Amino acid sequence: MFLKMLLGALARQKRKHLMIAFTVGLGVSLATAMLGVMFDVGDKVNQELKSYGANLNVIPKGASMLGEMYQLGGDEGGGPALSELESDFIREDELYKIKMIFWAYNIVDFAPFLTLGVEAGGRQVPLTGTWFDRHLSLPTGDEVDTGMTAMRSWWVLEGRPGDEADPGGVLVGRELADALGLAVGQTLEARAPGGRAATLRVRAVFESGGDDDRGIFAPLPLVQDLAGRPGLVQRVEVSALTTPENELARRAAQNPGSLTRIEWDTWYCTAYISSIAYQIEEILPGVRVKPVLRVAQSEGAILSKTQLMIILLTLLTLLCSSLAISNLVTANIMERSVEIGLLKALGATGLSISLLVLSEILLAAFGGGVAGYLVGLGLAQFIGLSVFGSTVAVKAVVIPIGALMVLAVTLLGSLPALRALLGLRPTEVLHGR
Amino acid sequence: MLNPEATFILDIEDISKIYGPIKALQNVSLAVRPGEWLAIMGPSGSGKTTLMNIIGCLDSPSSGRVTLDGLSLDSLSSGELTAIRRESIGLIFQQFHLISYLTALENVMVAQYYHSLVDEREALEALENVGLGDRAKHLPRQLSGGEQQRVCIARALINHPKLLLADEPTGNLDETNEALVMDILRSLHRQGSTIIVVTHAPEVAAHAERTVVLEHGRVARDTRSPLLQAKA
Ligand SMILES: Nc1ncnc2c1ncn2[C@@H]1O[C@H](COP(=O)(O)OP(=O)(O)O)[C@@H](O)[C@H]1O
Ligand SMILES: [Mg+2]
Numbered sequence: 082m083f084l085k086m087l088l089g090a091l092a093r094q095k096r097k098h099l100m101i102a103f104t105v106g107l108g109v110s111l112a113t114a115m116l117g118v119m120f121d122v123g124d125k126v127n128q129e130l131k132s133y134g135a136n137l138n139v140i141p142k143g144a145s146m147l148g149e150m151y152q153l154g155g156d157e158g159g160g161p162a163l164s165e166l167e168s169d170f171i172r173e174d175e176l177y178k179i180k181m182i183f184w185a186y187n188i189v190d191f192a193p194f195l196t197l198g199v200e201a202g203g204r205q206v207p208l209t210g211t212w213f214d215r216h217l218s219l220p221t222g223d224e225v226d227t228g229m230t231a232m233r234s235w236w237v238l239e240g241r242p243g244d245e246a247d248p249g250g251v252l253v254g255r256e257l258a259d260a261l262g263l264a265v266g267q268t269l270e271a272r273a274p275g276g277r278a279a280t281l282r283v284r285a286v287f288e289s290g291g292d293d294d295r296g297i298f299a300p301l302p303l304v305q306d307l308a309g310r311p312g313l314v315q316r317v318e319v320s321a322l323t324t325p326e327n328e329l330a331r332r333a334a335q336n337p338g339s340l341t342r343i344e345w346d347t348w349y350c351t352a353y354i355s356s357i358a359y360q361i362e363e364i365l366p367g368v369r370v371k372p373v374l375r376v377a378q379s380e381g382a383i384l385s386k387t388q389l390m391i392i393l394l395t396l397l398t399l400l401c402s403s404l405a406i407s408n409l410v411t412a413n414i415m416e417r418s419v420e421i422g423l424l425k426a427l428g429a430t431g432l433s434i435s436l437l438v439l440s441e442i443l444l445a446a447f448g449g450g451v452a453g454y455l456v457g458l459g460l461a462q463f464i465g466l467s468v469f470g471s472t473v474a475v476k477a478v479v480i481p482i483g484a485l486m487v488l489a490v491t492l493l494g495s496l497p498a499l500r501a502l503l504g505l506r507p508t509e510v511l512h513g514r
Numbered sequence: 515m516l517n518p519e520a521t522f523i524l525d526i527e528d529i530s531k532i533y534g535p536i537k538a539l540q541n542v543s544l545a546v547r548p549g550e551w552l553a554i555m556g557p558s559g560s561g562k563t564t565l566m567n568i569i570g571c572l573d574s575p576s577s578g579r580v581t582l583d584g585l586s587l588d589s590l591s592s593g594e595l596t597a598i599r600r601e602s603i604g605l606i607f608q609q610f611h612l613i614s615y616l617t618a619l620e621n622v623m624v625a626q627y628y629h630s631l632v633d634e635r636e637a638l639e640a641l642e643n644v645g646l647g648d649r650a651k652h653l654p655r656q657l658s659g660g661e662q663q664r665v666c667i668a669r670a671l672i673n674h675p676k677l678l679l680a681d682e683p684t685g686n687l688d689e690t691n692e693a694l695v696m697d698i699l700r701s702l703h704r705q706g707s708t709i710i711v712v713t714h715a716p717e718v719a720a721h722a723e724r725t726v727v728l729e730h731g732r733v734a735r736d737t738r739s740p741l742l743q744a745k746a
Binding site for chain 1 (some may be wrong): 572573609627
């Protein structure tokens with residue numbers, strides 16, 4: 082009987098129930114999309130931030146201090162003088178090993194740098210040699226393309242990107258190009274402190290938005306020649322996909338020796354920034370690997386802020402759905418006040434009628450919820466593709482959360498109507514007053 | 515213990531019902547014996563429906579006492595009143611109030627459902643008793659007004675109420691259907707049902723053995739039908 086009444090009411094008030102289903106569906110689709118993105122956004126934002134620069138700096142052990150000074154802006158004049166000691170450099174021909182550590186596949190890109198102060202156009206200018214886009218054939222058989230071009234994806238180039246096959250082609254920063262009146266295609270002379278000189282041809286003028294705009298980037302061999310440091314680089318930037326730090330990672334970062342054997346294994350086999358750093362130090366003796374904390378920290382901050390925002394938006398969406406449902410359910414109850422009054426007159430308790438009405442609404446709501454979930458999956462892909470340029474893997478945990486949300490939203494939305502239902506007096510509706 | 519008041523199935527003592535400034539009922543007393551057929555008449559607004567609501571446990575009086583089948587209704591909660599209504603009262607409405615998306619049979623079964631257990635065979639029998647055995651699967655909108663009212667009567671009777679209350683049961687019916695409905699009530703009366711009918715129509719009231727006339731919320735007259743008295 083209950084079922085007959087339930088189905089009868091559903092069929093009779095098709096439009097109202099469809100509206101309820103639609104409202105819930107809309108809310109759930111948005112919530113699914115947002116939660117789907119939220120649970121996946123960690124990876125997405127990580128990838129996104131990786132493309133905005135290195136998160137590991139590889140420097141020679143001996144040159145740590147100098148390197149850090151360089152990091153803090155030593156290129157005001159035109160870069161620091163080069164050290165005379167071989168131990169203050171890293172050997173270029175060993176760099177491929179970075180791609181052979183345990184977490185090799187988490188190394189997205191890396192590029193070496195050698196910066197020399199040169200005289201060009203009548204002023205002191207930092208000239209940096211690097212790999213633009215180097216192809217490496219590893220002993221493991223893997224083929225790798227890596228270099229600075231991919232790690233400076235946000236640079237705005239006017240002209241053509243750097244090319245390994247063009248030994249004299251350089252990229253000039255916008256500020257410097259403007260100061261020297263340089264344009265793409267023109268050449269300039271660069272004179273090194275030791276007296277060596279080279280002719281540089283401007284492949285492109287770039288805008289990085291930072292200090293780099295005052296310097297020149299050239300193929301590594303050109304700068305090594307000018308500096309008289311063949312086969313040597315000063316530092317290497319490594320961009321890696323990392324697992325967010327936790328307590329274990331922090332302890333390990335301070336002192337890997339303090340871990341138990343099992344903890345150590347866990348740490349070593351997890352892509353923490355510290356374990357990746359450790360492995361690079363293992364494979365390249367004589368270097369120190371320093372996480373670039375700015376990026377690592379802002380990653381976490383941006384991530385939690387993004388997630389907080391998504392949660393707030395989801396809650397807001399659900400609140401709106403609740404309000405809309407509240408209207409629909411109230412209208413539904415009002416329209417059926419005579420029927421409800423009759424059931425009460427026939428001896429039905431408020432509770433049993435509430436159950437009937439709630440089942441009806443929940444049935445419609447879950448129908449809408451399932452449809453909304455499917456739409457939300459699509460929506461999540463759309464958001465993923467348009468915001469992050471990749472698909473979003475919606476986690477299964479979204480389903481129970483979604484079901485709970487439908488339940489909460491529907492119950493919350495039905496509350497005012499249920500109160501009206503319980504307070505409804507049969508005498509007021511049955512005699513056509 | 516035998517309650518002496520149980521000789522009346524319904525005993526109303528000095529009840530009043532007040533809606534703000536309006537006195538819908540004033541000091542009404544009325545006692546009804548089991549098996550009695552009572553008609554309540556009176557002009558519109560005289561308090562007939564108000565009285566029926568109180569008798570039917572849908573409402574409570576502002577003052578006075580009501581005893582139904584030996585059970586005092588004073589100071590009962592609405593939940594307790596609902597339980598008594600479910601067990602003891604059958605309601606027939608002027609507007610029938612059938613549930614539009616349920617068939618005639620299912621409309622009868624709803625009353626069973628909220629009373630105890632649904633029994634399709636018994637519900638069908640109830641429809642046959644009011645001459646609607648062949649209309650069991652029809653929806654209300656496929657039935658005439660007279661047929662709908664008979665479904666309503668079948669529903670009111672399905673749980674064997676002690677008291678059958680009908681507020682203007684023939685108010686929306688033509689003469690033919692009115693006659694059909696009155697026939698059913700008459701046969702119920704013969705079988706011993708206690709019936710209270712509110713009506714405007716003297717010819718409907720004429721079927722009853724006793725007529726109470728309300729005016730301005732007071733009992734103006736309480737008469738026994740001479741015709742039926744003569745028959746007795
Ligand atoms: N719920 C109510 N609120 C206010 N006034 C009411 C209410 N119910 C009935 N009344 C008033 O009580 C009086 C009696 O009403 P009613 O019992 O419906 O009369 P009848 O059924 O005889 O036409 C009328 O004046 C009516 O307006
Ligand atoms: Mg009335």
